[in-house]
Amino acid sequence: MTASRSTSTPTRSTASAENPFAAGCAWIEGEYVPIREARIPILDAGFVRSDLTYDVVGVWEGSFFRLPDHMARLEAGLRRIRLRSPVSRNQIHEILFELVRRSGLREAYVETVVTRGVPAPGERDPRQGDPRFYAYAIPYVWIVRPEQQEVGTQAVVARETVRIPPDAVDPRVKNFHWGDLVRGLFEAYDRGGWLPILTDGRGLIAEGPGFNVFALVDGRLMTPRAGVLEGITRKTVIELAREAGLSMSVGDLPVASLYRATEVFFTSTAGGVMPVTMLDGKPVGDGRPGPVTMNLRSRYWDLHRDPRYNLPVDYS
Numbered sequence: 496m497t498a499s500r501s502t503s504t505p506t507r508s509t510a511s512a513e514n515p516f517a518a519g520c521a522w523i524e525g526e527y528v529p530i531r532e533a534r535i536p537i538l539d540a541g542f543v544r545s546d547l548t549y550d551v552v553g554v555w556e557g558s559f560f561r562l563p564d565h566m567a568r569l570e571a572g573l574r575r576i577r578l579r580s581p582v583s584r585n586q587i588h589e590i591l592f593e594l595v596r597r598s599g600l601r602e603a604y605v606e607t608v609v610t611r612g613v614p615a616p617g618e619r620d621p622r623q624g625d626p627r628f629y630a631y632a633i634p635y636v637w638i639v640r641p642e643q644q645e646v647g648t649q650a651v652v653a654r655e656t657v658r659i660p661p662d663a664v665d666p667r668v669k670n671f672h673w674g675d676l677v678r679g680l681f682e683a684y685d686r687g688g689w690l691p692i693l694t695d696g697r698g699l700i701a702e703g704p705g706f707n708v709f710a711l712v713d714g715r716l717m718t719p720r721a722g723v724l725e726g727i728t729r730k731t732v733i734e735l736a737r738e739a740g741l742s743m744s745v746g747d748l749p750v751a752s753l754y755r756a757t758e759v760f761f762t763s764t765a766g767g768v769m770p771v772t773m774l775d776g777k778p779v780g781d782g783r784p785g786p787v788t789m790n791l792r793s794r795y796w797d798l799h800r801d802p803r804y805n806l807p808v809d810y811s
């Protein structure tokens with residue numbers, strides 16, 4: 496199966512008039528609520544300070560993909576920012592499955608968020624936080640739509656916007672500090688592209704809004720090692736590449752190498768493996784999605800049928 500097999504696109508799953516959760520379901524303060532009614536307190540430190548971490552796992556054909564990996568990343572993020580989830584891993588599991596069950600969505604984007612919570616009046620010490628847990632399931636999100644993936648997307652290397660330095664905000668902790676990424680999106684639009692690739696400002700590629708970057712350079716597949724979120728899709732693609740015996744480097748990816756690449760693609764839970772065929776207005780390789788990219792993309796989606804990686808939802 497490939498992502499082009501998006502016959503089960505989210506719009507179809509949302510069309511039920513009887514189910515109040517069909518457009519999505521949220522878990523807020525112990526209650527399951529329709530996504531449009533989900534609210535957070537305005538004083539939550541997650542909102543006013545971006546003091547939180549979160550994760551997004553995909554559900555495809557009724558199964559969670561690599562959920563334990565997503566949970567492990569969430570827990571590592573929590574430790575790094577010295578936050579403790581008020582809800583245990585088992586409870587999180589239960590909530591996530593229930594969100595998807597209630598929504599009835601077979602293809603879903605499932606987000607969990609742990610914030611530092613609402614401080615006592617006047618309290619500014621984060622150690623005194625009262626952490627909160629939120630979660631929701633909505634129809635699957637595509638950064639690049641499947642039909643666009645067939646021809647590839649158009650990206651630019653951002654020149655005015657650099658990725659926030661890892662020593663300021665640790666990109667391994669999935670976060671809402673999206674000021675640089677959103678600014679990068681506007682830069683891409685201004686320059687006739689659709690998606691930006693941000694650098695570290697010193698000549699190395701970092702990542703983009705919601706995705707990791709891969710490039711095939713001189714026959715070697717490269718992706719940045721540092722200064723990025725350690726994406727679960729990235730991890731899957733690295734494993735697939737090694738399994739296929741491809742030469743694979745997880746290290747520095749210089750901007751100059753990206754411009755020499757014969758294939759470029761992005762990876763994300765929101766869209767899988769997404770070919771890039773135009774970079775700064777010029778074709779990448781022959782301007783069509785390359786064979787290495789398309790092979791990894793189809794094997795990525797095949798894994799969504801492998802019981803080793805999937806946990807089915809009981810919709811009954």
Ligand SMILES: Cc1ncc(COP(=O)(O)O)c(C=O)c1O
Pocket residue numbers: 551702703704705706707723724725726727728729762763764765
């Ligand atoms: C900044 C950033 N990089 C990379 C990714 C891709 O990570 P994953 O493959 O786990 O979805 C995301 C996902 O949202 C992201 O926000």
